[in-house]
Amino acid sequence: MKKKLLQKIIAAAMVCILMVAAVAGCSKTETTPQGEQGGKETTGGKSDGKLVIAMLPKFKGENYFDACKVGAQEAADELGITLLYDGPPQDQATNQKQVDILEGWIAQKVDAIIVSPNDPTAIAPTLKKAQEAGIKVITFDADAQKDARDLFVNQITADAAGKGLLEAAARELKAKGYGADKKANIALVSGSGTDANQTAWEAAIEKYLATDEYNFMVIKNRETDVYYPGTDETKVNAECATLISRMGPGEDQIQAAIGLSSMATPALGAQYQSASQKPDANAITLTGLATPNALKTYIKDEENPMNVGMLWNCMDLGYLAVQVAYQLKNGDITTESTSINAGRLGTKEIVDRECVLGDALIFDKTNVDNFNY
């Protein structure tokens, strides 16, 4: 009987701890997103009259979005607004989790939502609901259905991205002796297959592959040469390893691999590095999108056929997104505007409800150390 009582007490204690933890967790996170502002006693709402802008990345815990957040926070501090930042964990980077978070924000009536959707259509109903509630909806990094958002802050046009990636690969390949008379097989490593950016980039790449300039590069078999490993690290690594093993100078081998996600490109570099018989670095090339930090080692390694990487300035992306959201809410710009004065970034054009950050950032061993994200 005594033991039973003890058990009961323990159970009761755990419930209490739980509640305390919940409340503590709450108050703790209230301050976290506000970062350096510190000491504010805001409770998520806009009791102090400040604008609240909420930012939802595809997932948390990866330095691409972490860098975006840094830029976003910078803009928020500059503008004196409250920034909420949350997203699904990486292994649950699904629409469902994003919607859960969005619904919470909609209920709190935040002023603007900045989102990078995991699935452009599946998130649309929720975004529309937000718009109906008078919340400005900005997409960044990846777009949603056009009618479900007010503005899209695009880091780079798909066209420019596709061309940039192909150009990077082409330059390397040409240097290694490929060209019109010596065709090169290329392979792409994408993400999950429904990501709007990756789909658009793929399309752009295919478009450019048809042009005279790049038609020496071919995707021989769409079924096997475009990889969709998803977001599991082990899977991405395993599929990149398979790809590396298929690379080499031969006609039935692959000469260039382009990573379209910030997970895939470093994985390519790492898997090349760990391959037992490294394919001849003079015959193949690796490139793709990733943050400079993720590629640093491979780019600086002379032996590694990964010499350039491509990205845009993530911090600027986050900064611009918050600027756009703020000004849209304030009425400084409307969806009809053609340009925005985005603080330290200067004036950016808005075309067809799309605000483009700028050109791609190509980094190689000469400048890779200049970036820290």
Place this chain on the structure above:
Amino acid sequence: MKKTILELKDIVKSFPGVLALNRLKFDLKSGEVHAICGENGAGKSTLMKVVCGVYKPDEGEIYVDGVPQSFSSPLDAYRNGVSIIFQETSLFEEMTVLDNIFLGHEIIKKKAGLKLLDYAAMRKKATEIFDRLNTKIDLNACIKTLGMAQKQMVEIAKALTFDANIIIFDEPTASLTQREVDALFDIINKLKQEGRGIVYISHRLEEIFQICDRVTVIRDGQYISTRNVADTNKDELVADMVGRAMTNYYPKAQTDIGEEIFRVEHYYDDGFLKDINFYVRKGEIVGFAGLAGCGRTELMQSICGFTGKAAGKVFLNGEEIEIHNYNDAKNRGIVYVSEDRGKYGLIVDMSIEQNITLPQLQNFANNMSIIDTEKEAEIAGKYLKEFEIKAPDTEFLVANLSGGNQQKVSVSKALALNPTLLILDEPTRGVDVNAKAEIHKIISELTRRNLSIIMISSELPELLGMCDRIYVMKDGSIAGCFDRGEFTQEKILSIALD
């Protein structure tokens, strides 16, 4: 000079609702084979389980070589020179014979500082033991692929691997062939000559006269007598085992036995049961006697449609019927009450009423299948009263009832189906004396209502006391049939043992 190596004093052990051992005493000397004799449920096996640490006695002392001992597990007992061969096997089905024999006391060799299992040595020792037992068993075979007899031999071999001074055999011959029995007796004699003490539990009196020196009879958990085998005879032992006042136990009602209602002709299943013929008349109690594994349970379960294919004719009220599954039997009024209440008979974590209505739930529900709990309580209440089931109400969990009351629930459950033929498999197993008498009373009461009953029992006195006719089964076929008045324990045993 023979010294006492095992002594039990005033052992008391009770289980929920049952007092299994009531101040039992026992002693074993070195170099003797001491039999423990008694009816089923008299407490023989429980006593030995107390000795070897499976159960902790509530009261009493155990002395091994004059030293008080209390073993925590059979392994602990083994290590202290007491080994036991269980009646029901305690083997691990998915493991090999060798692994089972040496589990917990594997032979270890030290190699490069590592303690490794010495398979060669274990194999050698096991082979030696099986040679001594005059049996051949593949040491690498999985236990699940073995037959009962082989399992029994593995158990024996396991016990022999311990160089035990005290060895307890719990009905070791129940499923052995004659050749194996002979080999076992040779071993027992050898062990005896080596000066070890052997406890031999059996209800086969012939065996006791064949190899034992002394015999202790227990009944209903109580000590009755200890005699030298040389100075006694079968009758004396039987009298001790059965005890007084048999009439009180078996209140057989005088009923008019009507016409034949159930008949089975040339019944075979796929291999074991052979050419079974029997019949049952209205208001009659027909007993099925035989040794363990003789096929009584298998026959009844097969007839009721529990187990696969079978060939032969089954007639009910003169009409040939086909039973494919138990529902067919149930719907025709043939109801089977399993011997294993906990496993097949009752759902112990459900209430009394829920158990009683389970086989015919649709009769206690409206046309929307919603169960009418009042109706359930009503019928359960009826039986609760009629059979004097000791429970506060019908919502009482069966698990909290004593064995006897559980059995009454089992019977109620069958009777609620309004059967014409009731098959009772070991209706009084694991039930204490008083409950036994009550159940017997219920059974004879039923025949008065013109119910026909088939009763399987391993307790001959029960069959002798209750039945109008007894079939004796042996090795899957019917070996004989006796009418009331002509059957005796000896006649039945002589056929069953043969």
Place this chain on the structure above:
Amino acid sequence: MANKKKFKVTFNMLLFLIWILIFIGIAATSPVFLSPSYLLNVMLRNIIEIGMVALPMTLIIIMGGIDLSVGNIMILAATLGGLAAVTYGSAVAVIVTILTGLVCGLINGLVIVKAKISPMVTTLATMYLYLGISRGISKGSSIYSFDFATTMGTTSLFGIPVQVWIYVLLVVIFTVLLAKTTLGRKLYSIGLNENATQYAGIDVGKIKIAMYIICGLICALASFIWLGRFTSIKFDAGTNFNMKVITIVVLGGTSINGGIGSMIGTIIGTLIIATLNSGLTVMNIPIDVQTIVHGSVLIVALIAYAVVNSRAKKKKLIKIEAAPKQVASM
């Protein structure tokens, strides 16, 4: 017998108390949470599919089974339905979706009953299988909603989303089914003692297969709502769905070993998870902390369950005294 009248603490009450505590806690910190539209349109709506599938899952777990493939059945049904809608229209899509759910459930049931493979292994294999088929057939891309699904996912009836109505209806049906009907009783008895149930003449195999089919059908139903709610679905959308459903059922006090549990528990479990999901979000608690809270609540519930259960298990034993010593030793 006196203590029968005494107030007994059941697990469901404890669970309900936990829910109320959480609910009040959240409502106190974040008033937004209490708005009816948030409770209805967000909190309930977001849990509907999981809550819906948890109902038949409760039945399955009570009868001692488990189904790890529910999320994948749902996605497969939506995938095939969505694809059918493109070519054959909405009506065909509805039939295809329902048939898919039925067949998937049937496969699970048949393999479990006929091949006698443990439910866990079977549904683990079919989990891969169904996931793989939906991935292969959809070529990894999104499948879009069709008329019927959109209706199911987005319309409201009397100001309450239609799926909430459906859920409430299912809750009533399943609660009555488990608590009151012969089938419910049989499920418990299978879970408690399958042998004895078989020996009572109940066709255990048939019931098992039927339960897995029902589960498949509810998954198909959930797939309409899911598809309608999100307008599109992808093969991996069911990530963690299976475990979430099982978590809810276990949280509701249903024993994973079968035989014990109730629909009410599952429903309260669903409410707890829904409250935590939406409540913690509205409090701006990061997802990671939310996961910990979820885990802790589950652990608390499991321990609470153990406490209540051990009390209930305490058997009223009838003690029989041994004979006095001197009598026996005569």
Place this chain on the structure above:
Amino acid sequence: MVQEKKRTASFLTKEFYLAIFLLAVLIFLWIFAKGFYTINNIMSILNTYSYTLIAAIGMNMIIITSNIDVSTGALVSVVCLASAAIGKLGLPFPVLLPAAMVMGIILSTINGLFITKTKIPAIVATLATTQIFQGVLPLTTEGSIYDLPATFTWLAFEAKLFGIVPASVLMCLIITVIALFFMKYSRFSKKLYAIGNNQHSARLAGINVEKTIVITYAIAGALFGVTAIIIATAGQRVTTTMGSGLEMTLIASVILGGTSTAGGSGKVIGTVIGALILCIVSPAINYLGISPNWSDAIKGAIIMISVVVGAFQQVKKKRVIQIPKEVLNNGK
């Protein structure tokens, strides 16, 4: 009723059939999948196989005791990230490996204790700890860890046997040999099987069931730790989800290897083959020109067919004994 003759040739085991199947697949690939047998591909498969198998051996032990662990993926993620945090300091592999193993042991022992102390079924208990592990993880580190030094990636990038074979394969080989040896020659392994077969009888046989289960989880935890360090060091960047989804692959490997989730049976060699089959599927279909979208379906089909075939074999075997086991046991 004594069945003496039922002794099938002892080598015709589940594992044997599985090996034949594997061989058939390998031959098929040799003929139809051009380039499959390049050193690089084999080595990359072997690397994946290594970490899968190491953890699968641990999972196998857990499942033999008729428990299970669904938190492995989260556990591996935690260990990966924690190892990376240490690895950032430039510590060499000989330090990282034991550190990872110790972390694995600690976390897995928590699982084991939770299961044995509260008597909550393993699948439920580890379901709960999964959430705790998953949640604690991002709290400890801010997202992922980048730009890890060469000392960290040494295992994947540098450590090659004869310049070809990844060191992870060597680790796997050593662990597999030890496991085969351990499961055959240790007293402890017999306890595992006994507990899996029948906890009650095992207790009667004097086995400390709780202790044994906790130790089993601890051993498995050490193996999960090894797996984690191989996964973590595959690149110079470690994120919070390194191990996600791993537990299902492991359980599938173990099941495919013929271990019953009911416990008490199963051999290491079966898991060795089972894991290899599952690890080959993805690269194989890529080389065969089939879209990777079908890989999960093929894995599912393989597991399904193998368990169903196995079950029907069992049913057939059972039919030889005419009387069902339970009837026999009660026939006394």
